Amino acid sequence: MAHGTPLDDNFYKRHQFNEIPDSELGHRDEHGGIDESLPYENGRAYFHVEDLDCVQRRLGQRHAQMIAIAGTIGTGLLLGSGRALQGAxxxxALLAYAHVGTVAYATLxxxxxxxxxxxxxxxxxxxxSRFVDPALGFAVGWNYFYTNLLTVPNEITAAQIVLTYWDRDEGxxxxxxxxxxxxxxLVNLFAVRFFGESEFVLALIKITLIIGLIMVGLVIDLGGAPDHDRRGFRFWSDPGPFREYLVEGNTGRFLGLLSVIVQAxxxxxxVELVAVAAAETESPRRNIGIACRRVFWKILTLYMLSVLFIGLTVRSDNDQLMSREGNAAQSPFVIAINIAGIKGLPHVVNAGVFLSAFSAGNAFLYSASRVLYGLALRGQAPRIFTYCTRNGLPMISVITCSGAALLSFMTLKESSNTVFNWFVNLTTTGGYGAWFSINLAYIAMYKGMKAQNIDRTQLIYKSSLQPWLSYWGLFWTSIFILINGYDVFFAWDTSRFLTSYINIPLFISFYIGFKWWYRTEIWRSDEIDFVTGVPTLEETETPPRIPRNVWEKIADAIF
Incomplete structure (x- = not known):
C-alpha cells in the first residue's frame, strides 16, 4: 500500500497475511458459543477473518462517554480529594492532579x-495481542479483568459505608x-441499552452535583456564605502552598507531592472505559472519537476546579481531613460547607457520594464482563464465556463476574476486612499496568503502520501529538508502578509492600507462562496484521444524525 492511501473499505477488506481456511476458524454453535478456540501456531496468533462477535451496537456516543465518566468520577474525588489536600x-494537590491528567490524556x-x-x-x-505479542494480550487482559472485578465489591462497600451517614445500625x-x-x-443483566441509559442518568447527576459544589465553593471563597468570611487565597499563605510528608524540608514537600501523584x-x-464499550456502540469509530475528545476535558475540568476550590475553602491542616468515616463527614466539600455555616447541603453531598459509588460499581462490572468476553472470543479464556443472548448480552460472563460482588460481605466481619483490603490494594497497580500496556500497544501500532506505509492520519480519530504522547504515558505509568508503595520503605510494613508490588511478578508470570506454553513471538513491525478480523467502515458506521431543533443542537454540543 502506498503511503497516503486512505483507510477505506477496500483496505479493510483485503487480507494481507495470517489468512486461514474456515476449517481452522472457530464457528458459533447453536447456543452462540465457539466450537474451536483461537489457534496458535509457530508462535503466531491468528485473528479470525469472520466476525465471531455476538454483542450488538446499542449504545450511543453519549452512553460511551458517560460510562467512562461514571467509572472515573466517584468517591476518589468527593471523598479522597481531602487526603490530597492534607498530603500535599x-x-x-493542583500540580499532582494536573500532571497525572497529562498521563491520562496520553493514555486516552x-x-x-x-x-x-x-x-x-x-x-x-x-x-x-495484535500489535505486540499474544502473550502480552493474555497478561494484560487477565490483569485488567481482575482489577475491574475486585473494584466492583470495593465500590459496593463504599456505597454501603456512605449509608452510615444516615443509619449507623450495624444490624x-x-x-x-x-x-x-x-x-x-440487575442493571448489568438487562439489555445493554438499559445499562447505558442508567449510567447516563447517574453520571449526569454526579456532574450536576460537582458543578454545584464548585459554585458553592466559589461563593464560600468570595464571602457569600452565612459566615461572610472572604477567604480568597489566604490558605495558600497560611498554612502554605505545600505540606511535608514523612520527613521535613523540601524533601518532605516533594514526598508529599509524590504521595498525591500516586493517589491522583x-x-x-x-478513563479507558470509553473504549471498552466500542463493540457495543453505534458508529463506534465516529462516536468513540467524539467521546475521547470530550470525556477527558470534562473529567480534567471537574477535577481541577474541585481541587482548586477545596484548597481555597479548607485549610490543609484541618484535622477533619484525616477522617476515615467513608461518608459525607469525610468530604472536604462538606467540611467547607459546615465551616461556612450552610445547612442541609451535607445530606445532598452524601446522596451524591452514594450514587457515585453505585454508578462506578455498575461501570466496573460491565467492564470486567466485557474484557472476559473478549478474552474468550480469542481463546484466552474458556469458550463458555462467549455465550450471548439474542439481545447481545454476554450472559455467562456477566453472571460469573457478578459473583465477585459477594466479596462485599467480607467487610462486615473484622477478621475478613483485612483480606478484603488486600484485594482492593491489589487493584491499584493493575490499573497502572493497563495504562502502560495501552501506550506500549499504540507505539507498536504506530511503528507498524509506518513500516507498512499505512497513512494513520486517515483514521477518524487521531492525535497530532502522537507518538510522543504515548512515550510520555509509557514513561510515567512505569514510574507510577514503581512508586506506588514507596512510603513503605520509610516505615516497613510487609503486607503493605506485598499489596503494592505483588502485581508486578503476577503480571510477569502471566506473560511468561502463556509465552512458554504457546511459544508466542513478538510481532515485527512489518508483519503486524492490520486487516484480518477488523470490521469495515461500511459495517460499523452510519450517517451522522442531523439535529432537528435547537434542543438537539445543544445536546449534541454538550454530549
Whole structure:
C-alpha cells in the first residue's frame, strides 16, 4: 500500500497475511458459543477473518462517554480529594492532579486511536495481542479483568459505608449490602441499552452535583456564605502552598507531592472505559472519537476546579481531613460547607457520594464482563464465556463476574476486612499496568503502520501529538508502578509492600507462562496484521444524525 492511501473499505477488506481456511476458524454453535478456540501456531496468533462477535451496537456516543465518566468520577474525588489536600497542600494537590491528567490524556488518546482503527470486543488487551505479542494480550487482559472485578465489591462497600451517614445500625448493614449487590447485578443483566441509559442518568447527576459544589465553593471563597468570611487565597499563605510528608524540608514537600501523584493516578483510572464499550456502540469509530475528545476535558475540568476550590475553602491542616468515616463527614466539600455555616447541603453531598459509588460499581462490572468476553472470543479464556443472548448480552460472563460482588460481605466481619483490603490494594497497580500496556500497544501500532506505509492520519480519530504522547504515558505509568508503595520503605510494613508490588511478578508470570506454553513471538513491525478480523467502515458506521431543533443542537454540543 502506498503511503497516503486512505483507510477505506477496500483496505479493510483485503487480507494481507495470517489468512486461514474456515476449517481452522472457530464457528458459533447453536447456543452462540465457539466450537474451536483461537489457534496458535509457530508462535503466531491468528485473528479470525469472520466476525465471531455476538454483542450488538446499542449504545450511543453519549452512553460511551458517560460510562467512562461514571467509572472515573466517584468517591476518589468527593471523598479522597481531602487526603490530597492534607498530603500535599493546595498547590501541591493542583500540580499532582494536573500532571497525572497529562498521563491520562496520553493514555486516552492512544486507546481512542486504536479503537478508531479496530472497534472490536476485547479492546486494548486485543490490541496488545495484535500489535505486540499474544502473550502480552493474555497478561494484560487477565490483569485488567481482575482489577475491574475486585473494584466492583470495593465500590459496593463504599456505597454501603456512605449509608452510615444516615443509619449507623450495624444490624442493617448486611441488608444494605445485599440490596446494593442485587441492584448492581440487575442493571448489568438487562439489555445493554438499559445499562447505558442508567449510567447516563447517574453520571449526569454526579456532574450536576460537582458543578454545584464548585459554585458553592466559589461563593464560600468570595464571602457569600452565612459566615461572610472572604477567604480568597489566604490558605495558600497560611498554612502554605505545600505540606511535608514523612520527613521535613523540601524533601518532605516533594514526598508529599509524590504521595498525591500516586493517589491522583488511581482516581483518574477508568478513563479507558470509553473504549471498552466500542463493540457495543453505534458508529463506534465516529462516536468513540467524539467521546475521547470530550470525556477527558470534562473529567480534567471537574477535577481541577474541585481541587482548586477545596484548597481555597479548607485549610490543609484541618484535622477533619484525616477522617476515615467513608461518608459525607469525610468530604472536604462538606467540611467547607459546615465551616461556612450552610445547612442541609451535607445530606445532598452524601446522596451524591452514594450514587457515585453505585454508578462506578455498575461501570466496573460491565467492564470486567466485557474484557472476559473478549478474552474468550480469542481463546484466552474458556469458550463458555462467549455465550450471548439474542439481545447481545454476554450472559455467562456477566453472571460469573457478578459473583465477585459477594466479596462485599467480607467487610462486615473484622477478621475478613483485612483480606478484603488486600484485594482492593491489589487493584491499584493493575490499573497502572493497563495504562502502560495501552501506550506500549499504540507505539507498536504506530511503528507498524509506518513500516507498512499505512497513512494513520486517515483514521477518524487521531492525535497530532502522537507518538510522543504515548512515550510520555509509557514513561510515567512505569514510574507510577514503581512508586506506588514507596512510603513503605520509610516505615516497613510487609503486607503493605506485598499489596503494592505483588502485581508486578503476577503480571510477569502471566506473560511468561502463556509465552512458554504457546511459544508466542513478538510481532515485527512489518508483519503486524492490520486487516484480518477488523470490521469495515461500511459495517460499523452510519450517517451522522442531523439535529432537528435547537434542543438537539445543544445536546449534541454538550454530549
Amino acid at each position: 497542600g493546595p498547590v501541591g 488518546a492512544a486507546v481512542g486511536e486504536m479503537t478508531s482503527f479496530a472497534p472490536v470486543s476485547g479492546t486494548f488487551p486485543h490490541f496488545c 442493617r448493614q448486611a441488608l444494605y449490602t445485599g440490596m446494593l449487590i442485587l441492584a448492581t447485578v 493516578s488511581f482516581t483518574f483510572q477508568g
